[in-house]
Amino acid sequence: MAGETTSGRPKQRAAARRMTRRQKQASTLIDATSSGWKLMLFKIVVLGLLCATAVYAALVLFMNQRWLVGSLVIVGAAGLTWIYLKRGALPAKYLAPGLVFLLIFQIFVVLYSGYVAFTNYGTGHNSTKDHAIQAIMLQAQERVPDSPTYEVSVLEDSGELLSTDELYLAIVAGDGEVLIGSEDEPLEPSSAATVQDGRVVAAEGYDVLEFNELLNRQTEITDLSVAMSEDPNAGYLRTQDGRRAYVYTSRYIYDEMADTMTSSETGTVYSDTGEGAFVADDGEQLLPGWRINVGLDNFVNAVTEDSIRGPLIYVTLWTFAFAFLSVATTFALGLFLAVVFNDKRMTSRKYYRLVMILPYAFPGFLSALVWAGMMNQEFGFLNNVLFGGASIPWLTDPWLAKVSILIVNLWLGFPYMFLVCTGALQSIPEELTEAAQVDGAKAFQAFRSIKLPLLLTALAPLLISSFAFNFNNFNLVYMLTGGGPRDVSAGVSVGSTDILISMVYKVAFVGAQADYGLASAFSILIFIIVGTISVLAFRKTKALEELN
């Protein structure tokens, strides 16, 4: 009703657009009164749960000495509570839930990739130096000859809440003092423990494991080794049965002052030369090493080391070629079919459309696997049936494999292009073609110089995102050829159909040697390429300017 009265008078309408203070007040009043107690109750319950979870999470984090993350959790939860309890700030109320996930799992991980790209993170380098020293000391341990036997008790944290699964060993030292320690903390004196027959039977804050629990957690117990003191050379307390423990020492001796590891067998000295591992003079590395910042090393290696540079350039070129050719072929076929079936005289076209949607509806990864079977050189359907027993190396020849990938992608992608081209064609008024034909243009001429330019402008943003999608079309490449056939000369595991993203996956997750640092450096490269392309493309299409 209000709309009717104001619509006729432009002056009043302009005035109404500017919200007066009274109107704003009225609007907040409406929001306040209409929300009702049920909504309020819902809000309080949800926020209460959120805060409780956050406090619990922060406590656990603080217990694990993760001060920064713990504080962030508290700050984040407080921020959310503030947003939802505050009157007003409506946009924030609607955006906050999505933004939380976006910030953590999309924005943060990108920044974190950037960080990892500057480290040597990977197999053999995935922890801190202290952990590496401990791990080296734990390797090749031997029982100290003639060392005493300790009557040991295995303990765990008592209490339900906030307890961990961590196990502790407790012994009674020679002077009658009770010592308790765990994997992470060396043995330390404890006063509140009860000793019976030289064995700890109860300790405050801990539960002593019973015999059947010892059996249940046997592997955990035999893996457990507790440092005798802060000095790693003092050896480790280990037990096989949870009853008797002995002191073991490593055949490596750590010299804290010189920061070197010395092998007690060969006498070789390994020193920390800043490469993230202890290295002997002859270059032999003592693994595991630890995570360090390597600066631009990953990027420099990718560019200067021949065994990486060659494949990287090859893969990058193929990625571009693959993405471009995929868009070109699917768009060409889709457009052709859209033109063919965009004829009102053809009443059966909806059945054709139904059939053509099928490849699009069939999950992409399954299509790739099925095609991989059909293209098998010895047993596949294509060679055995369609080509009458020929032995065409569809997936094993470096060049033919590329063609095969494009064929399968054509099958996967043309329905989509057909659908969007049909939609775009139908939105172009028929009068334009008719006018051209009146002026004497042939049908094809009219299509080429009138419809096609209009179509391309309308579809440009879509073609760009299709390019970006194919640029990272991991599933197709990995499921169809696995990136193969493999390039044996390359220093990293790549094949001739690998695209950048599948190379990242292989470097990081396939095979025994994972190199997260190098893989992240490659990801950063993809980020830069994709970012540049999309900025250029969007600038050209002016798609962003339409936003208001």
Place this chain on the structure above:
Amino acid sequence: MAVTAPGSTLIAGEQTTAVGSARLRRQRYPRAEKPALARRPFKKWWRETGWRHLVGAGVVVFSVFPLVYVLSASLNPGGTLISANSLFSRVSLGSYVELFNRPQQPYAAWFLNTLFIGLTASAGSVLLGALAAYAFSRMRFTGRRVGLITLVLVQMFPQLLAMVAIFLLMMGISEVFPAIGLNSQIGLIMVYLGGALGVNTYLMYGFFNTVPTSIDEAAHIDGAGHARIFFTIILPLVSPILAVVALLSLVASLSEFVIASVLLRDPERQTLAVGLFQFISQETSQNWSVFAAGAVLAAVIPVALFLLLQRYIVSGLTAGSVK
């Protein structure tokens, strides 16, 4: 009704009648204008629609034969890759039964996991996306334009680019909270939800803008608060785009391989994409028919949904493109 040309029956009987019925309708228009239309000779029919059917037949064969092949392979129990080549030589459901009786490859678990992850992630994506699209479409606030542009740009960077960082982040989380870290489906869903805003908001935003704001205003005057306007008035009006987004994110999470394979290690917890890929790479051609049966079952839900919601999807896709 006389058939237009005797030769046209060569193509297909059905199609000729279709052409015929089209002509019936056209006869309602004044005949005097185009007398040639009343009776089309074969040549004319061929030039106008006949060749289109020929193209159509080619496309149908190209689109359908891999699907027919996998269906036939799945009905050939004990079949290997080579025995799958003789299409429909034997028809039996044996492979489907065997599929659920393989302790090494818990197909039923994969299927349920995929459904659970897919449905939860897609419901969450729709909710988060709709909330954000509503804010962008109906509210004016500082940073709105920047926010929209950022979302369009974020859309260009799929999450799988950061797979290494996601893996390391989840590894860090599982050190403290194993329940939501590596090898946990909740963790995977959270990662998928992180990508929800970037992918869906812009599509939804465009559709929200087509709903006139006067509807909101009228409801506001009648005393409805913003939450009520959103849930009871706007959401039903934009349900087509909600269906499209829900379906697209369901299918996306169903086909997602990279992050799922990196995060889910335990065979019992994996999804169909990860499980079936490992199945095929472990025993390439021996159990081809069991794999084919698994593929057919995995595809039933997405294909059915696509066909049911076809109209919405087509309009959703074209709305995204033409605008």
